[in-house]
Amino acid sequence: MSEFQVYLQLGFDHISDLNAYDHIVFIIALCAAYPLNRWRSVIVLVTAFTIGHSITLALATLRLVLVPTDLVETLIPVTILATCLMNVWRPFEAQFGRKTSYGLALFFGLIHGLGFSNYLRALLGMEESIVVPLLSFNIGLELGQLMIVAIFAAVAFVILRILGTPHRQWNLFVSGAAAGVSAMLLIGAN
């Protein structure tokens, strides 16, 4: 197995691990506000999130930033809750435009990246080159996220197209559920 394959798999497994559901819930919250015909926007959004994630992961692994784990664990559910509130309050993008929502996804990615970074840094230590581990880990994460998007889209297809549920109802249902989970995470983290 190559170094690339090893860390790609770690990234993919991490995102698809049902025990690490905070990431899954965030991705679902990110998707909820978008109707099926906006799938391109969702992919850009998820990729913006991964880019933000990669930036802090790299900075923290290189020891350029250090944020206490408990603070990050409080901030992560806050990002999920904020995304849900924006979905419900009024799809954020309609208010502030597409670029702002991509920027916000990137910003939330920065916070989520900090969540892994303390762990990955602790494990990688002073390994000579962390470029390949970091890059492949993040590509694995992105692939895992796109898989979650695909599964979510398949469920959404059934609900919206086959059962004919209005998108707004679906959005409220999913965002409400995700907000509940993030509130529990927030309580658990403190």
Add this chain to the structure above:
Amino acid sequence: MKTLGVLLCLLTATAAAVPAAVPAAAPVPAAVPAAASVLGPAAVPGPASAYAHVFYVSITRVKWNVDVARLDVSVRIFTDDLEEAIVAKGGPRLRLWTGQAHADRDRHVSDYLASRLAFRVNGVDRQLTYAGMEDALDATACLVQITGVDRVETIEVENRILIEMFDTQANVMRFEIGGERKYVNLSKKTVTGTVRFGS
């Protein structure tokens, strides 16, 4: 409008909290154990934190030090997981890297590694010699050695670290032998791997 207010508060808090924390913690190594110990076993009773952001991985590096004919093995394990595993085996809570670390911590860590990690070099089972441990922030780097290794053709390894604790535990192994670098990714499903060198 009320929702908007809450939202803005959340966003502002998020934005303000991150940069504020960075300069405070970054340059002072002394601040690190304090920050890490918030989530450590002393603060969190029970087998696991209530938080869901789990990451079950260990990384083991095996490097051949040809000058002294020795394999140097460094096993990085998350400190809280390692301590839980030792408690689960009936051992004491080690409280590593705190002021109240257990006096026999080295023996317990060494025993745990010996029970979970086995090497066969060039077809021969080899003893692991425990050589200490180092604090690596959230993780502990456990050092073991295999002496009298003047050539390396094959290494068969069995790694069961933490698989008794977590179903999704991944144990990455990285071998660096005379300029060749190889990786094996082990888990509960696959606990053994073989790597060949110089072929």
